Amino acid sequence: MQTLRIATRKSALALWQANYVKTALEQAHPGLQVELVPMSTQGDKILDTPLAKIGGKGLFVKELETAMLEGRADIAVHSMKDVPVEFPEGLMLHTICQREDPRDAFVSNRYASLTELPQGAVVGTSSLRRQCQLKALRPDLQIRDLRGNVNTRLAKLDAGEFDAIILASAGLIRLGFAERIASYLEVETSLPANGQGAVGIECRTGDLWVQQLLAPLEHKDTRICVLAERAMNRRLQGGCQVPIGAFALVEQQQLWLRGLVGQLDGSQILRAEVRGAAADAEALGEQLAQQLLALGADQILTAVYQQA
Numbered sequence: 001m002q003t004l005r006i007a008t009r010k011s012a013l014a015l016w017q018a019n020y021v022k023t024a025l026e027q028a029h030p031g032l033q034v035e036l037v038p039m040s041t042q043g044d045k046i047l048d049t050p051l052a053k054i055g056g057k058g059l060f061v062k063e064l065e066t067a068m069l070e071g072r073a074d075i076a077v078h079s080m081k082d083v084p085v086e087f088p089e090g091l092m093l094h095t096i097c098q099r100e101d102p103r104d105a106f107v108s109n110r111y112a113s114l115t116e117l118p119q120g121a122v123v124g125t126s127s128l129r130r131q132c133q134l135k136a137l138r139p140d141l142q143i144r145d146l147r148g149n150v151n152t153r154l155a156k157l158d159a160g161e162f163d164a165i166i167l168a169s170a171g172l173i174r175l176g177f178a179e180r181i182a183s184y185l186e187v188e189t190s191l192p193a194n195g196q197g198a199v200g201i202e203c204r205t206g207d208l209w210v211q212q213l214l215a216p217l218e219h220k221d222t223r224i225c226v227l228a229e230r231a232m233n234r235r236l237q238g239g240c241q242v243p244i245g246a247f248a249l250v251e252q253q254q255l256w257l258r259g260l261v262g263q264l265d266g267s268q269i270l271r272a273e274v275r276g277a278a279a280d281a282e283a284l285g286e287q288l289a290q291q292l293l294a295l296g297a298d299q300i301l302t303a304v305y306q307q308a
């Protein structure tokens with residue numbers, strides 16, 4: 001019996017996601033051996049610099065990809081929102097699993113929601129996408145950088161550094177911290193990042209043994225949504241650290257994709273949306289990007305890249 005090896009980061013969330021895939025594979029294929037291969041990535045090591053400043057795409061995936069290319073692991077499990085748009089030669093995104101709650105979460109020990117925050121309250125997030133939407137709604141808020149894995153971020157909140165912090169609810173729910181969520185930010189308030197809440201599985205392009213094992217883990221509607229969201233991002237040349245939101249829903253083969261590009265201070269938020277056949281997911285994502293560009297998204301993004 002062969003063993004399938006999963007390359008994974010060592011953060012609690014990465015390990016949770018890798019174990020989730022391990023369990024799903026073992027359930028789908030009784031008798032299959034699945035092993036985790038934990039490793040540190042550059043993104044885990046540089047903890048003191050705001051992510052937007054380091055810039056480089058794929059900070060959290062390069063080591064995992066090298067392990068697969070060198071045959072030390074067979075698959076890598078990623079949070080889709082951290083996966084760069086392009087894949088290295090020899091690797092592919094093969095499987096997209098069912099999405100967890102895609103919304104951002106408002107986490108605070110003192111306040112129940114964004115609207116309850118007092119004037120000038122300090123909110124922690126390292127996401128430019130969250131920052132611009134928060135500032136658009138509440139220009140008085142002070143946004144401060146918040147890095148680290150989910151546990152670290154919660155500890156910083158508990159230490160009193162912030163009045164509230166914003167995190168992806170998916171990560172909190174998966175790690176058993178759902179009760180820390182004071183309220184959910186509806187997507188109209190905080191449009192999620194492309195791929196937020198979805199787990200993807202990467203493998204070698206020609207590895208048919210692995211690909212056939214992965215097939216049962218695929219979730220069709222999540223794939224459609226994530227492909228549309230990623231196509232929009234790709235057309236806007238957005239990495240994971242840009243003030244861009246993209247969120248799709250599919251119902252009865254119909255796709256509804258909403259997109260947003262914002263000025264960091266929230267002074268301007270461009271929004272657009274498209275609807276169409278789910279089968280045209282990627283074309284719709286590109287179409288939405290074009291609409292945002294026509295509204296002036298390129299000027300905003302160019303300015304952001306120059307600041308970073």
Ligand SMILES: NCc1[nH]cc(CCC(=O)O)c1CC(=O)O
Pocket residue numbers: 079080081082166167168169170171195196197198199
């Ligand atoms: N950028 C870090 C990251 N990557 C995935 C998640 C959460 C889980 C997910 O979106 O799948 C998080 C933490 C956060 O944004 O709060």
